[in-house]
Amino acid sequence: MAAVKTFLYLFVYPGILFLFVYSTFCEWFDRKLYARLQNRIGPAYTGFAGILQPVADFFKLLFKEDIIPEKADRTVFSVLPVVGLAIVITAGLCLPLWNYDLDRSSFNSFQGDIIVVLYLLGLPTLIFFLAGWHSTNFFSTIGGVRVLTMLFGYEVPLFLAVLSPAIVADSWRLAEISYFYQRFPFLLLFQVIGFFVAVIALQAKLERTPFDIPHAETEIVGGTFTEYSGKKLAFFRLMIDIEMVVGSGLIASVFMAGFSGGLIPGLVRFIVKTLFVIAVLSIIRAMCSRIRIDQMVNFSWKYLTPFAVLQLLISIFVKGIIQ
Helix, strand or coil, X not given: CHHHHHHHHHHCCCCHHHHHHHHHHHHHHHHHHHHHHCCCCCCCCCCHHHCCHHHHHHHHHHCCCCCCXXXXXXXXXXXXXXXXXXXXXXXXXXXXXXXXXXXXXXXXXXXXXXXXXXXXXXXXXXXXXXXXXXXXXXXXXXXXXXXXXXXXXXXXXXXXXXXXXXXXXXXXXHHHHHHHHHHCHHHHHHHHHHXXXXXXXXXXXXXXXXXXXXXXXXXXXXXXXXXXXXXXXXXXXXXXXXXXXXXXXXXXXXXCCXXXXXXXXXXXXXXXXXXXXXXXXXXXXXXXXXXXXXXXXXXXXXXXXXXXXXXXXXXXXXXXXXC
C-alpha cells in the first residue's frame, strides 16, 4: 500500500500528471482573467471557453522544428529546459497536499522542507541565465544578465517574507506551519505585510509585468528565450507555469493555513487558495507597465526589503508574546 501511495504521489497527485494538468489550467485562468481586466476575451475557441488552449499550445510546440544555434553549446542548450522542469516538479512534490502526518516524517515532508522549496524555486533563475548565456545570441545574453540582476533584488525579501510565518510557528516544516495557523488563524493577521511582499517578489521571480524585463519583446526580441523553439521552448513554458503553481502553493501554505483535510477537501483548498494568489498576480500584471531593470532593483531594496524586515520584526515580537 505504501508503494502504491508513493507511486500516486509522484506521478498522479500531486505528481507530474497533476502538475501538468493544473499548471496549464492556471495558465488559462491567468490569461482569461488578465484579458477580462483589459476588456478583452482571451482564449475562447479550443475547448470550453478556450480552457484547452495552453495544452494545444504545448503540444503544438512539441511538433515544431527544434533549432539549435550554430555557435551555441549544444549539450547545455538542450539539457537546461529538462533540468529546469525537473527542478520545479521536485519543488511541487515538497508541498504538503495529501494527508500529511505530523507525527512522522516522510519522503515529501521533513524539517527544513520550506528551505528546500525556496532553494529549488531559486534555481530556475540560474537556469534562465545559463540558457541565455549559452545561446550566444546578443539578445539572449542581455536577457540572461537581466535575470541574474533581478535575482539580487527580489530573492532576499522573498526569503524574509516566507520565513516570517515559520518563526511564529516555531517550525521549518511546511506541514507543521500550516497546522499551526489552522489552530491559530487570527495570527495570520500579523502576516499581511509579508503576504504582499511575497506575492510581489513571486511576480518578479516569474518575470511577469511589471518585472518582465529579461524578455521584453519591444527591447530585446524575446530575451532569454530568443533562440529557443520547438519542444525546448515548450518545456520552458511548462516550467514557468509549474513554477507559478508551486510559488502560489508555497505562499498559500505559509500565509493561508495550508490545505489539510483529506484528499478531496485538500485538493479543493489547494485549488481555491492558489487561484486566489494567481488572481492577485494577474491584477498586478494588469495594473502595471514594465519598469527598467534599475527601477526594479531600487524598488526591491527601498520598499520590498524594508517591509520584509518589518514583517520579520513583527513575527519575532508576536512569537515573544505567545510564548
